[in-house]
Amino acid sequence: MTALAITEMTNWAVDLIDVRKTYRGRVQALKGVNIQVGRGEIFGLLGPNGAGKTTLVKIMMTVVKPTRAFGTILGRPLGHRGKLARVGYLPESHRFPGYLTGAQLLDYYAALAKVPLAKRKANAPRLLDRVSMTAWANTRIDRYSKGMIQRLGIAQALMNDPELVVLDEPTDGLDPVGRRDVRQLLLELKSKGTTVLLNSHLLSELEMVCDRVSILVDGLVARQGTLSELTERTLEYRVHFKGQVGAEGEKLRALGGHLDGDVVTFPGRDVGKVNAAIDVLRGAGVLIESVQPRKLSLEEIFVEAMTAKPNPRGAR
Amino acid sequence: MQFWAIIIDSFRESKDRKIFWVMLLLSSVVAAAMFCVSFQPGRVDIMFGMWTIETSAFTSADGLRADRLAAVIIDGIMDHVLGFVGIVLSVIATANFIPNFVERGTVDLVLSKPIPRWRLLLYRYLGAMSFLGVQTAFFVVLTFLVAGVRWNVWLPGYLLSIPLIILLFSFLYCISALVGLITRSTITAILLTLLGWVIIAGVQSLDDMFVLYPDWQKSEAAYHTARTARWIVPKTSDMTRLAKRWGHATNFLFLVEPETTKDRELVQRAEKQEAQRAAMNPVVIIGSSLLFEVCVVLIAMFKFSRTDY
Numbered sequence: 001m002t003a004l005a006i007t008e009m010t011n012w013a014v015d016l017i018d019v020r021k022t023y024r025g026r027v028q029a030l031k032g033v034n035i036q037v038g039r040g041e042i043f044g045l046l047g048p049n050g051a052g053k054t055t056l057v058k059i060m061m062t063v064v065k066p067t068r069a070f071g072t073i074l075g076r077p078l079g080h081r082g083k084l085a086r087v088g089y090l091p092e093s094h095r096f097p098g099y100l101t102g103a104q105l106l107d108y109y110a111a112l113a114k115v116p117l118a119k120r121k122a123n124a125p126r127l128l129d130r131v132s133m134t135a136w137a138n139t140r141i142d143r144y145s146k147g148m149i150q151r152l153g154i155a156q157a158l159m160n161d162p163e164l165v166v167l168d169e170p171t172d173g174l175d176p177v178g179r180r181d182v183r184q185l186l187l188e189l190k191s192k193g194t195t196v197l198l199n200s201h202l203l204s205e206l207e208m209v210c211d212r213v214s215i216l217v218d219g220l221v222a223r224q225g226t227l228s229e230l231t232e233r234t235l236e237y238r239v240h241f242k243g244q245v246g247a248e249g250e251k252l253r254a255l256g257g258h259l260d261g262d263v264v265t266f267p268g269r270d271v272g273k274v275n276a277a278i279d280v281l282r283g284a285g286v287l288i289e290s291v292q293p294r295k296l297s298l299e300e301i302f303v304e305a306m307t308a309k310p311n312p313r314g315a316r
Numbered sequence: 317m318q319f320w321a322i323i324i325d326s327f328r329e330s331k332d333r334k335i336f337w338v339m340l341l342l343s344s345v346v347a348a349a350m351f352c353v354s355f356q357p358g359r360v361d362i363m364f365g366m367w368t369i370e371t372s373a374f375t376s377a378d379g380l381r382a383d384r385l386a387a388v389i390i391d392g393i394m395d396h397v398l399g400f401v402g403i404v405l406s407v408i409a410t411a412n413f414i415p416n417f418v419e420r421g422t423v424d425l426v427l428s429k430p431i432p433r434w435r436l437l438l439y440r441y442l443g444a445m446s447f448l449g450v451q452t453a454f455f456v457v458l459t460f461l462v463a464g465v466r467w468n469v470w471l472p473g474y475l476l477s478i479p480l481i482i483l484l485f486s487f488l489y490c491i492s493a494l495v496g497l498i499t500r501s502t503i504t505a506i507l508l509t510l511l512g513w514v515i516i517a518g519v520q521s522l523d524d525m526f527v528l529y530p531d532w533q534k535s536e537a538a539y540h541t542a543r544t545a546r547w548i549v550p551k552t553s554d555m556t557r558l559a560k561r562w563g564h565a566t567n568f569l570f571l572v573e574p575e576t577t578k579d580r581e582l583v584q585r586a587e588k589q590e591a592q593r594a595a596m597n598p599v600v601i602i603g604s605s606l607l608f609e610v611c612v613v614l615i616a617m618f619k620f621s622r623t624d625y
Contacts, residue, residue, distance in 0.1 A: 023624070061428035064624040081430035089428045095421035097325070099332035111321035112429040156425075 013039045013164050013195035014060065016078075017070040021055050021219075029055040030066075031219040037164075037197055037212075042190050044206035045199040046298075047216035048306055053199050054092055056216070057168050060197075061089050074163055085114050088162035090153045092169045092199070098142030102133055102152050105141060110159035120159065127155040130185065146173035154182065158189075165189060168199045183209050207298045215305040222305035231296045237266045237274045238294060243286030251280045262289075318431050319439050326413065326443025327450070335409040336447065339402065343455040346397055350389075350462045355380055382469045386565035389459060394477055395556050398455050403485050404510070406448040407492060411505040413444040414496035423625045434617040441493055441613060448485045452478050474563040480555050487550035487605055488513055490612040497616050513552070519545045520553045527592060528585050550605035557590070558598055 014037035021030040030052045037043040047053045058064035062079045074083040096105055106124045115123070128134045131151040141149065150173045157165055171179045186196055186209050200206055206213060207227065214224040223230055240263055245252065249259050255273050257264040264281075266273050274291060281288060296304075330336050354361045360369045374384050417423060417440055426436060456478050464470045491512040496505035523546040526532050526539055533539045 058424065058625075061424070063424045063427045065622075081432075084428065084430040087428070089425065091421065091424035091428075093421050094425060095419060097329065097422070099328055100325075104328070108321055108325050109425060109429070111317050112426060112431060114317060114430055117317075 011038055012036045012072070013041075014043075014073055014197060015071045016056070016060070018068060019056060019059060019066055019071070020068040021052070021059060021064065022067045028219055030059075033216065033219070033221055035214050035221065035224065037195060039195055040190065040193045041211040042186055042196040042198060042209050044210035044213035045197060045216065046203065046206065046213055046302055047222075051216040052219040053216050054168060057091075057166055057197070057199055060166060061087070061091075063091075085160060086163045088157035088160060088165040090157040090165075090167045090170055092172070094149075094153055096141050096149060096152070098140060100141055101138050102128060102141065102144075102155075103137040105152060106156050106159055109156045113160045115160045119161075123159050123161070127158055128152075130158075131155045132181070147175060147178055150174055151178065151181075154185065162194065164195045164197065166197045166199075169201065170198065171200065171202060171205055179205065203298045203302055213298070215302060217306055222308065223301060227298070230301050231298065233269075233296050235296055235300070236268065236294050237271075238290075238292045239264045239266070239274065239277055239281065240289040240292070241281050241286045242289055243284070245281065245284045245286060248280050248284035252277055255280070318429075318435075322436070322439040323443045323446060326440065327446045329413070329416075330409075330447040330450070333409055335405055336451075339405055339409075339451050340454055342397075342401075343451065343458060346393060346455070347458040347462050350393070350459060351466050353466075355385075355467060380467060380469055382471065383564055385463065385467065385469050386471050386474065386563045387560065389463060389471070390474060390477065390560050390563045390565045391556070393459065394456070394474075394481075394559065398452060398481055399484065399556055402448070402451060402455070402481075403488065406451065406485055407488060407509050407513075408506055410444045410447050410489060411492050411496060411509065412502040413440065414493045415500045415502050415505065418497060418500055418620075418623075418625065420625060427625060433621045437493075437497075437617050437620045438613070441489070441616075444493070445482060445486055445489060448489075449478075449482050452481045452485075456481075471563055474559075476562040477559040480559045480562075483602065483605070484550075484552055484555045487516075487552060487609050490609045490616070494612050494616045494619075497619055516549045516552055519549050520551065524553075527588075528582075547604060548608065550608050551601045552605075554596060554601045555605070557596075558601060 014035065016033060016035045019030050019033040019035075020028075022028050033052070033056060035045075035056070045053050045056070055064055059066045059069060060073060060078065062084065066078075069078055071078060073080065074086055076083040100108065103124055106127065107120050110120045110123070111117075125134065125137070128137050131154055133148065133151055133155065136144065136148060141152070144152065150170070154167070154170055157167065171182050174182065183205065186198070189196055198206060198210065210227060212224070212226045213230065215222045239257075242262060245259070252259055252264050255266070255277050256268075256270075257266050257273070257277055264277060266277065278288060278291070352363045354364070355374045357375045358370065358372045360371060360374065361367075362369065374381055374388075417426075427433065429436075456475060460471060460474055463474075488509055492505045492509040495508045496502065499505065519542070523542045526542055
């Protein structure tokens with residue numbers, strides 16, 4: 001087996017190492033980003049405005065030239081044209097030519113991606129149907145609403161039957177039904193083995209579909225991992241009960257609990273305190289309804305990452 | 317596949333502009349006006365005889381003088397209608413092709429496709445020229461047919477004006493493309509292209525004056541500077557001369573009737589100048605102009621390849 005074949009067989013669809021970008025005027029957008037996206041997974045790219053997410057995506061798609069970058073996309077070096085033909089891309093704030101119809105636009109961008117005519121003719125109606133745009137296929141794009149343009153953009157990103165799809169804010173401009181459709185589409189792609197890299201501000205959306213996420217802060221990876229890895233840390237325990245605790249409430253407070261009606265909350269991960277509290281509650285003759293550990297939400301991880309110092313080496 | 321996708325897209329963009337259809341309409345009006353003119357021995361009838369001009373300039377004992385009619389069509393109508401008005405309108409209409417192309421949000425998607433940037437820009441550049449290509453072909457073929465059908469004057473050489481006019485436009489459009497790429501401003505691209513055209517025309521006219529007034533050649537430094545400058549810039553006026561030569565058109569000066577000796581001398585010198593220019597090697601005219609264009613386009617490609625969008 002050749003070295004090239006071995007490289008192509010790596011599990012990473014995207015393997016970016018030490019990606020740096022300094023724009024003119026010495027603005028450091030990326031300061032050494034390491035990101036790995038496994039084949040067939042949905043990967044979320046998170047970060048506040050100006051964190052460098054879009055620059056990173058543009059470097060992957062050869063729109064922006066990196067100051068320094070190593071790594072591969074689909075097993076080949078960044079910018080490899082053969083592999084670019086296997087990537088679907090929806091840029092953020094894209095502008096499509098208004099003089100084209102939806103069908104013409106799909107054909108145009110697919111031809112630029114070297115998709116053969118027969119495949120273009122087969123894929124266009126199928127994808128227009130998939131994004132509920134069949135009725136508008138022969139209407140000029142300048143008559144489309146923002147949501148329709150976004151749906152068309154998603155369809156164009158899939159015209160080449162990509163192995164990797166890079167979507168920058170794909171639900172921008174979509175209504176709740178449209179967002180749900182996009183989520184379903186992403187899960188369909190995943191089920192077919194397509195890798196999806198998703199750049200979005202909407203944490204709840206990412207939480208619903210992503211296998212792994214990376215949080216970029218100030219041009220560096222602050223957190224990276226599976227959602228369960230990132231959210232496994234328990235924040236607090238909540239004990240729900242029924243009945244009056246009376247004077248035993250002081251004992252609960254002494255254990256560090258916050259009593260609020262029928263709920264007592266214990267911050268941190270000290271299970272011993274929770275068990276002691278249960279003893280106190282039973283002693284008071286109340287019924288324990290449930291004990292719930294509350295884990296970090298993606299939003300809390302995001303906020304925490306923004307305030308903490310990013311890890312310059314990223315998380316591999 | 318990628319080439320044709322961009323060419324077809326550029327043509328669709330051209331068609332979307334009102335000016336595209338206005339220019340086709342203007343060409344039709346010119347052709348219709350030509351159709352209303354007929355040549356009779358000793359006179360020219362306009363609007364099917366509604367007006368008459370007494371002249372024997374276009375007829376001889378053998379019938380119509382094709383070389384003189386060619387001069388009217390090529391030197392008069394084509395040079396001024398298509399070669400000036402058409403090109404100015406085309407410069408205006410195509411000036412935003414490149415700025416639109418490199419607009420943020422539009423350029424991202426095309427740059428992500430598996431095609432080298434230099435080729436992307438080159439295809440787009442050629443695509444923009446489809447605008448004038450269609451206009452020129454329409455105008456020349458229409459007027460060619462009118463001359464043939466109405467006057468029975470067939471000028472196959474006139475059809476060579478199509479590539480010549482497209483080349484002429486391309487010499488100016490390369491300036492527009494480079495300026496549009498750097499500044500991303502349509503207005504700046506139009507203004508600097510027209511300014512460039514004025515400078516190019518000025519350089520050629522200045523060199524022509526040295527031929528027209530041989531006394532000027534005594535100032536050797538000025539003469540050699542003008543000669544060198546002419547070699548560097550695209551030879552737009554020589555392109556029109558080539559069109560006349562290939563269209564077998566006579567010198568348009570036949571319409572001038574000098575009244576004084578001084579006028580006659582001037583006309584003779586102008587004829588000499590025209591003869592000298594007409595004798596220039598077409599390969600040199602087109603080749604040196606193309607060299608200028610290639611240099612400008614290469615600069616644009618280099619800039620496009622190095623820019624982050």
